[in-house]
Structures are given as structure tokens and as C-alpha cells.
Amino acid sequence: MRTGETWIADELAARRSSGLERTLIVRSGTGPRVTVGGRLLLNVSGNDYLGLAQHPHVVARAKACLDEFGACATASRLVVGTLACHEELEARLAGLKGYPAALSFGSGYAANLGLISAIVGRDDRVLIDRLAHASLVDGAVLSRARLQRFRHNDAGHLASLLARCPAGRRKLVVTESVFSMDGDCAPLRELAAAAERHGALLLVDEAHATGVFGPSGSGCIRAAGLEDRVNLSMGTLSKALGSQGGFAACSADLRSLLINQSRSFIYSTALAPAAVGAALGALDVLERDPDRGARLLARAAGVRERLNAAGLDTGASVSQIVPVIVGESERALRVAQYLREAGFLAVAIRPPTVPQGTARLRLSLSYDHTEAELAALTAAVIAAFKEAERA
Numbered sequence: 001m002r003t004g005e006t007w008i009a010d011e012l013a014a015r016r017s018s019g020l021e022r023t024l025i026v027r028s029g030t031g032p033r034v035t036v037g038g039r040l041l042l043n044v045s046g047n048d049y050l051g052l053a054q055h056p057h058v059v060a061r062a063k064a065c066l067d068e069f070g071a072c073a074t075a076s077r078l079v080v081g082t083l084a085c086h087e088e089l090e091a092r093l094a095g096l097k098g099y100p101a102a103l104s105f106g107s108g109y110a111a112n113l114g115l116i117s118a119i120v121g122r123d124d125r126v127l128i129d130r131l132a133h134a135s136l137v138d139g140a141v142l143s144r145a146r147l148q149r150f151r152h153n154d155a156g157h158l159a160s161l162l163a164r165c166p167a168g169r170r171k172l173v174v175t176e177s178v179f180s181m182d183g184d185c186a187p188l189r190e191l192a193a194a195a196e197r198h199g200a201l202l203l204v205d206e207a208h209a210t211g212v213f214g215p216s217g218s219g220c221i222r223a224a225g226l227e228d229r230v231n232l233s234m235g236t237l238s239k240a241l242g243s244q245g246g247f248a249a250c251s252a253d254l255r256s257l258l259i260n261q262s263r264s265f266i267y268s269t270a271l272a273p274a275a276v277g278a279a280l281g282a283l284d285v286l287e288r289d290p291d292r293g294a295r296l297l298a299r300a301a302g303v304r305e306r307l308n309a310a311g312l313d314t315g316a317s318v319s320q321i322v323p324v325i326v327g328e329s330e331r332a333l334r335v336a337q338y339l340r341e342a343g344f345l346a347v348a349i350r351p352p353t354v355p356q357g358t359a360r361l362r363l364s365l366s367y368d369h370t371e372a373e374l375a376a377l378t379a380a381v382i383a384a385f386k387e388a389e390r391a
């Protein structure tokens with residue numbers, strides 16, 4: 001054992017004994033049918049919501065960008081990393097989202113770090129939904145602003161915290177539009193009203209809404225007509241758009257500020273050309289087939305209905321993310337293992353990703369799952385819960 005590492009084994013053992021150790025699953029194959037440990041499984045844990053990661057047009061555009069610009073952008077955007085394809089992608093994303101401008105980042109995680117830390121600093125306030133993604137919390141930590149959590153989807157609680165913020169300092173309200181682990185939606189109109197009343201900026205993370213909700217998959221902000229009331233519409237290329245990277249749509253001035261002040265934008269190599277090409281290809285597909293997201297949502301509603309009819313708790317989900325709440329971590333692992341044996345790759349999500357006592361299966365549905373596969377999945381989940389009860 002190397003010097004200074006004695007504590008590591010103890011820490012791992014503690015995690016193992018409480019059912020919280022995480023390990024990597026090695027899979028092969030693309031699309032929803034994957035091979036793990038030599039077995040073919042239906043993947044219901046990925047975020048390729050629209051089945052675009054292996055769509056022929058998406059792959060072809062990724063290859064075209066690779067051929068034209070090479071494997072790497074070779075520098076950060078502010079040095080010599082800005083390519084014509086970055087500008088094209090950002091114009092297309094701005095158009096989709098209904099904003100004057102957009103800026104891309106190396107990942108959605110990097111986007112959230114860079115957005116929050118660019119617009120608030122020491123002595124400012126960040127008010128964040130209690131269930132918001134770790135990248136948003138980390139952005140607030142990096143900013144050194146004071147972080148306060150408001151109760152999940154509770155605009156009244158947000159307003160009461162805003163009312164107590166000191167005058168003369170910037171305030172930033174942060175939420176997701178579709179929550180990653182619960183699949184429910186934020187009351188964006190009420191949150192925007194509270195932010196406006198107290199002179200706060202509003203950032204909405206549309207990682208799980210982009211491509212699925214709103215006209216042509218433009219997201220929940222556009223669906224609610226709130227483009228003029230949400231300052232930063234954040235999104236990721238790495239989920240429904242089947243590529244890799246993050247972005248924010250905003251005003252032209254805010255984009256210029258981000259270019260100047262966003263650390264994860266300035267100090268990181270520009271998005272790889274192949275990722276840019278894949279995202280452009282995904283936007284082409286959305287333009288040609290604008291209802292993919294709506295069709296996926298209709299299928300997800302069917303899955304929820306069947307699970308609820310069997311007495312299972314899918315929380316407040318209204319999206320393609322269908323949590324099935326188990327409670328205790330060990331039990332969630334048992335349910336996931338049973339499903340694995342039945343041919344489904346449904347990963348158990350445990351604390352600290354979700355609050356204590358709310359471990360769950362996170363079923364992540366994709367446009368590529370057939371109706372027959374979804375019916376088989378629902379039956380297997382119901383059987384897995386019965387089995388876990390008996391154990």
C-alpha cells in the first residue's frame with residue numbers, strides 16, 4: 001500500500017456495508033440492446049432518449065465534421081479552438097431554444113460550473129431547488145456565492161428566501177425543468193414570477209427536457225413561452241441529442257460575458273468536432289421529425305399507468321424518466337439484480353444521488369424501445385418488486 005492511503009480501504013468497506021459502493025458496468029453494443037458480461041440486456045438506464053446516438057444521419061454528420069476538422073479542436077475557444085462548426089451549432093441551438101445566442105461547453109457539467117461562477121461571486125446568493133443536479137450545486141460552490149436551497153418545486157419558499165436576501169447583491173435562482181432522478185417538472189412560470197419580483201436572475205437546466213418536451217424538442221421554457229423571463233436556458237448535447245457536450249442559450253450580452261468570465265469555457269479545450277457534428281445531425285433529425293419527443297412521452301405515460309396500477313410508486317414523474325421508488329438501498333440493489341437476471345439493465349440509484357430512504361430504480365425510456373419491450377419491462381419490474389418483498 002502506498003504512503004497515506006490506509007484510509008481508502010476503510011472508506012470503501014464502509015460504503016460496501018451500507019449498500020453504497022459504486023462500481024462500473026462494462027457494456028458493449030450500441031442502442032437499447034446491450035451486452036454485459038456476455039448477456040444481452042435491454043438498457044433502460046441510458047439517456048439516449050430519442051435513440052439518436054446511433055442514428056445513421058447523426059453518425060454521418062459526426063464523421064463529416066471529423067473529416068473536415070480533425071479529431072480535436074486543438075485549443076480552447078479563446079485561443080484558436082473556435083471552428084466554423086462551433087458557430088454553426090451555437091446558432092442552431094439558439095434558434096431551437098428561441099434565444100438570440102448560445103454558447104457550447106465541453107460537457108453539461110462544465111456548462112453548469114461555468115455559468116453559475118461567471119455571474120455570481122462572493123457575497124451574492126444562489127437559490128437552488130433542493131433536488132437540483134450536483135453540477136448546479138458544484139457551480140454554486142465554485143462561485144463562492146452563498147448557497148441556499150429552496151424546497152423542491154416550491155415557489156412560495158423560494159420567494160420567502162429571496163425576500164430575505166441582502167439588497168445590492170446579485171441573486172441567481174437555479175432549477176431543472178425536468179428533474180433527472182424524479183422525472184417531474186418545475187413550475188417554471190411561478191419560479192420566474194418569484195425571481196422577477198425580487199430582481200433575481202433565473203437559470204433553468206433543460207438537460208432532460210431538450211429534445212423531448214416543447215415544440216420540436218425545444219424544451220419546457222419554450223413550451224411555456226418563457227424565453228424572455230429565463231436568463232439562462234442550459235442544456236446538454238449528451239442526452240436526447242445523442243452527442244457529448246453542454247450549452248447555454250441566452251442574450252448576446254450574456255454570451256459575451258460568459259466568453260470573458262466562464263472558467264470552464266476559458267480554461268478547457270473546445271468541444272471536439274465529431275461531437276459538434278453529431279449534435280448538428282441530431283438537430284437535423286428533430287427538424288425533420290419534430291414529434292419524436294411527444295411520442296416517447298405518450299409511451300412513458302403508458303408504462304407509468306401499468307406500474308401504478310400494480311401499486312408501484314413512480315413519484316411525480318410526468319416524463320420519460322420513470323423512477324420506481326424502493327426506499328432502502330440494499331433492497332433497490334436486489335430489485336435491480338432481479339431485473340438483470342430477467343434481461344433488463346435498470347440501475348439502482350442510491351444516496352447521495354437521491355435523498356436518504358428514497359433509493360430507486362430509474363427507468364429511462366427511449367424512443368428506440370418497442371411497445372413489446374416496454375410491456376415486458378413493466379411486467380418484469382412488477383415481478384422484481386414482488387420477489388424483493390419475499391426476500
Ligand SMILES: Cc1ncc(COP(=O)(O)O)c(C=O)c1O
Nearest residue numbers: 107108109133180207236238245
Ligand atoms: C440535470 C443535469 N444537468 C447537467 C448534467 C450534466 O450533463 P453532462 O452529462 O453533459 O455533463 C446532467 C447529467 O447527468 C444532468 O442530469
